[in-house]
Amino acid sequence: MTDAVIIGGGPVGLFMASLLLQRGLQVTVLEQRTGPEPHSRAIGIHPPALEALRQVGVDQELVRRGVPIRRGIALNCGTRLAEMSFARVSERFPFVLSLPQGRTEAVLEKRLQELDPDALRRGVRVDGLHDDGRQVTVQACRGGRAVSFAAPLVIAADGVRSAARAALGVPLRRRDYPDRYLMGDFVDGTGLGPDAALFLASGGIVESFPLPGKLRRWVVRLGPAAAGSAADAAWLAREVRRRTGVDVDPGSNSMLSGFGVRSRLARRMVAGRCILIGDAAHEISPIGGQGMSLGWLDALALAPLVPALVAGTRTGLPAFERHRMRQAARAARQSEINMALGRPLREGPLAARNSVLAAAAAVPAVNSFVARRFTMQ
Helix, strand or coil, rough: CCCCCEEECCCCHHHHHHHHHHHHCCEEECCCCCCCCCCCCCCCEHHHHHHHHHHCHHHHHHHHCEEEECCEEEEEEEEEEEEEEEECCCCCCEEEEECCHHHHHHHHHHHHHHHHHCEEEEEEEEEEEEEEECCCEEEEEEEEEEEEEECEEEEECCCCHHHHHHHCCEEEEEEEEEEEEEEEEEEEECCCCCCEEECCCCCCCCCEEEEEECEEEEEEEHHHHHHHHCCCHHHHHHHHHHHHHCCCHHHHHHEEEEEEEEEEEECEEEEEEEEEEEHHEEEEECCCHHHHHHHHHHHHHHHHHHHHHCCCCCCCCHHHHHHHHHHHHHHHHHHHHHHHHHCCCHHHHHHHHHHHHHHHCHHHHHHHHHHHHCCCC
């Protein structure tokens, strides 16, 4: 008999399933996609998330596949304003790992297959939930046929458009932001190596992160005019050159995506025998890259409670909900700070802000504090 149905076979759902299987529980993972996504926005895996992923034995393979970012640098007009080392944020993982989400999912799916080759069911669309107080029945569709799955517990990790959250009627605290961004992956000819770079330009921030395969991701904050235009790889390359002085070859572009920013925090994570985790519970700005790691930490905190929950004991669940909702709110606030620092400024205020940032970064205690906040410590 299935102890828990996990809705969503993305990075959070796959990790949740492996944690529970290692505890001797039987799980069924329902994923609407029939195969992995070729492109993904998320690339950052923070030290606490790597510690979590270590619990299912995938941390070292992820590190082998990714690029450890051990330092971030801030620049303006070719001048280095500040640098921030992650050397002291974690003894085991003194870096933020850069690895595209699709490759991370592949490693997690491989681990799940090792634990239970039948756990993941692809091509399943969830249509509804019925909680009778003893078990939850998931109504779904697969291959044009109605199917159902029942278990004492349902864990929803089905993302920002969560069908489970909608079926449960869980309301959201909503906030939309004016910020828009364009990002693209290009062959890396910068000489920045494994460093992350933030270019603090008057037209808005440009972020740059190393990727495996000698690629580099560029993220540009768009102005009002560009936000409404059909920007392409050539436009992005020109804008990177204009704001940073760095030449990017548009012909080497392998991924291009524009995105806006919003925050969606569920007003509760627990609804009867159903629990929301990951983006189903909290969507935060991707600026700062903490969303995926936040979901893994939800799963890690929930896993020890699940055996008792399956048996009908809710001990620890209210404390779990309070703690994880606080952490989501904290991550949302951090992402707001990140966005505010990257908004356009006139030259005078920009110079003043950059001077303050450089002076603050030169103070070891401040530098260390900021490094810990950026790495979710």
